[in-house]
Amino acid sequence: MTELLKIENLNKSFGALEVLKGIDLTVEKGETVVILGSSGSGKSTLLRCVNFMEIPTSGRIAIAGKPVGTERSRASGRIQVDYRESELIGIRATVGMVFQHFNLFPHMTAFGNVMEGPRTVLKLPRGECEARAETYLSKVGLADKMHSYPAHLSGGQQQRVAIARALAMEPQLMLFDEATSALDPELVGEVLQTIRSLADEGMTMLIVTHELGFAYSVASKVLFLSDGVILEQGAPDDVLVRPKQQRTRDFLRGHATYKLPDLAIT
Amino acid sequence: MEHIWDFESVFTNWRLLLIGLGNTVLLAVVCLGIGLFLGLFIGAARYSKNRLLNVPASVFVEVFRNTPALVQIMWFFFAFPIISPFRIDSFTAATLGLSLNTAAFCSEIYRAGIQSIHRGQWEAAKALGMRYGEQMRRVILPQAMRRMIPAFMNRAIELTKMTSLASVIAFGELVHQAKTISTIEFNPIETYTVVGLIFFIMIWPIAIAVRGLERRLSRHE
Numbered sequence: 001m002t003e004l005l006k007i008e009n010l011n012k013s014f015g016a017l018e019v020l021k022g023i024d025l026t027v028e029k030g031e032t033v034v035i036l037g038s039s040g041s042g043k044s045t046l047l048r049c050v051n052f053m054e055i056p057t058s059g060r061i062a063i064a065g066k067p068v069g070t071e072r073s074r075a076s077g078r079i080q081v082d083y084r085e086s087e088l089i090g091i092r093a094t095v096g097m098v099f100q101h102f103n104l105f106p107h108m109t110a111f112g113n114v115m116e117g118p119r120t121v122l123k124l125p126r127g128e129c130e131a132r133a134e135t136y137l138s139k140v141g142l143a144d145k146m147h148s149y150p151a152h153l154s155g156g157q158q159q160r161v162a163i164a165r166a167l168a169m170e171p172q173l174m175l176f177d178e179a180t181s182a183l184d185p186e187l188v189g190e191v192l193q194t195i196r197s198l199a200d201e202g203m204t205m206l207i208v209t210h211e212l213g214f215a216y217s218v219a220s221k222v223l224f225l226s227d228g229v230i231l232e233q234g235a236p237d238d239v240l241v242r243p244k245q246q247r248t249r250d251f252l253r254g255h256a257t258y259k260l261p262d263l264a265i266t
Numbered sequence: 267m268e269h270i271w272d273f274e275s276v277f278t279n280w281r282l283l284l285i286g287l288g289n290t291v292l293l294a295v296v297c298l299g300i301g302l303f304l305g306l307f308i309g310a311a312r313y314s315k316n317r318l319l320n321v322p323a324s325v326f327v328e329v330f331r332n333t334p335a336l337v338q339i340m341w342f343f344f345a346f347p348i349i350s351p352f353r354i355d356s357f358t359a360a361t362l363g364l365s366l367n368t369a370a371f372c373s374e375i376y377r378a379g380i381q382s383i384h385r386g387q388w389e390a391a392k393a394l395g396m397r398y399g400e401q402m403r404r405v406i407l408p409q410a411m412r413r414m415i416p417a418f419m420n421r422a423i424e425l426t427k428m429t430s431l432a433s434v435i436a437f438g439e440l441v442h443q444a445k446t447i448s449t450i451e452f453n454p455i456e457t458y459t460v461v462g463l464i465f466f467i468m469i470w471p472i473a474i475a476v477r478g479l480e481r482r483l484s485r486h487e
Contacts, residue, residue, distance in 0.1 A: 092394070092395040101386055105391075105409075106409065120404050121400070166393075166394075169395070
């Protein structure tokens with residue numbers, strides 16, 4: 001197995017507010033890592049630091065064995081790094097991100113949305129961009145909606161277009177930031193299935209979600225984040241079934257207050 | 267006292283009116299073009315983080331938005347030639363005044379339009395790996411432009427009416443031509459009635475189109 005992402009002593013503050021306090025994380029190629037935690041625990045910020053939508057206050061991030069930025073100093077454990085915007089732009093092009101609110105471009109069709117990255121960023125020839133758009137829209141099951149505008153698609157369909165848009169860049173890593181939190185409950189399943197099929201194909205993914213059942217069944221590793229530190233991490237069975245920390249247990253209990261008997265869904 | 271209406275004397279001077287109409291349209295179109303173009307850069311400069319850009323741009327916008335267009339035109343015609351090496355005719359002075367005035371207002375329309383686009387659009391474009399200019403050109407402006415169109419059309423209406431101010435520096439647009447006709451024919455009532463109607467016929471359809479557009483845009487969002 002090769003190391004695709006290595007995060008070392010990552011800190012992020014917004015003004016006086018310390019959101020991430022020393023995160024260390026290694027993700028192997030092909031792994032699906034699910035990040036759990038209550039709101040305000042720093043899950044989204046952690047995800048957004050990986051593709052430098054947020055610039056870390058300190059700490060080192062290496063992608064595919066290549067550290068990003070130039071290290072300036074390493075004083076008392078704090079790693080200060082200088083970044084060049086042009087390098088970060090290159091990183092973002094190789095890391096796909098899917099947002100809670102889809103953020104599709106409303107003035108483009110599904111096809112146009114998926115073509116946009118390859119066309120504008122990768123500057124591929126038109127024919128190849130079209131081929132990619134077709135491939136990835138078919139992959140998320142929307143071959144018949146290619147020419148629809150986002151406004152005419154359901155939330156689940158919009159999110160699948162957003163996934164196709166990220167995949168069309170053929171990224172080495174995918175980030176999902178609460179991709180199903182804004183969806184009506186009956187549309188959550190189709191999006192989760194799409195993400196699951198990516199996991200099965202060996203896509204490396206970091207997923208922030210509140211869907212614990214999904215986390216349990218697709219994750220190769222689960223992290224529990226609390227107050228900006230990783231409180232617990234390990235295989236789904238260790239973190240979700242036999243958690244060691246009281247905070248993790250409280251969190252899981254909060255998510256499973258009411259349950260249907262299994263018979264109801266069969 | 268009974269006034270005997272004499273429109274005949276206006277229409278015998280149709281050539282003068284036609285020239286005036288041509289000049290009015292020319293001035294309006296040129297100033298709108300320059301205003302739209304300059305406004306984009308002034309708007310961008312005003313909201314740039316660089317103080318060398320944003321301070322002068324803000325001063326420009328505030329000066330032109332808070333002084334009368336008539337004063338601006340007269341200043342460019344009477345004062346500007348004294349402090350500059352150029353000779354300035356009435357068309358140039360009117361163009362300078364009105365296009366800079368329009369640029370100041372347009373820069374604010376651009377700003378409001380761009381700020382109305384949701385943050386998520388910037389984020390999605392950035393996450394794909396787009397540079398700032400690409401985000402703007404491919405994602406933000408195409409959406410913002412649609413929302414700006416009604417405001418720009420209103421600007422065009424205001425500008426068309428403001429061209430009449432150029433009559434004070436003897437630029438041969440509609441109102442100046444009307445002044446000439448009414449002096450020759452002693453028929454100010456009829457001449458200005460006709461000129462008013464010409465403006466109305468030119469501008470009213472645009473105003474109706476703006477209202478239609480605004481209704482259509484609000485339906486889509």
